[in-house]
Amino acid sequence: VNARGLGSQLKDSIPVTELSASGPFGQYELLRKGLPCVKNELFPSHPLELSEKNFQLNQDKMNFSTLRNIQGLFAPLKLQIEFKAVQQVQLN
Numbered sequence: 001v002n003a004r005g006l007g008s009q010l011k012d013s014i015p016v017t018e019l020s021a022s023g024p025f026g027q028y029e030l031l032r033k034g035l036p037c038v039k040n041e042l043f044p045s046h047p048l049e050l051s052e053k054n055f056q057l058n059q060d061k062m063n064f065s066t067l068r069n070i071q072g073l074f075a076p077l078k079l080q081i082e083f084k085a086v087q088q089v090q091l092n
Helices: 003-013 038-042 049-053 055-071 074-091
Strands: none
Touching: 049 055, 055 074
């Protein structure tokens, strides 16, 4: 497969949502959103970007693991049940 054929296959398989009609006149707002770049949507721009996106989740997992090692299995389970209960109350 030549490079041109591969490029056309990738272009056809990547949905570009930023190029939709979003302005008041149905045109792409270049000044507000900048140039659309499909590559940045596909791959993280830095190796630590994925880690930073999941920072809070990783922090919670580490805290629950530490709590389980110190106080036993019941302590993190109790906290998780309380967190879910609070989230349900906040949604209603």
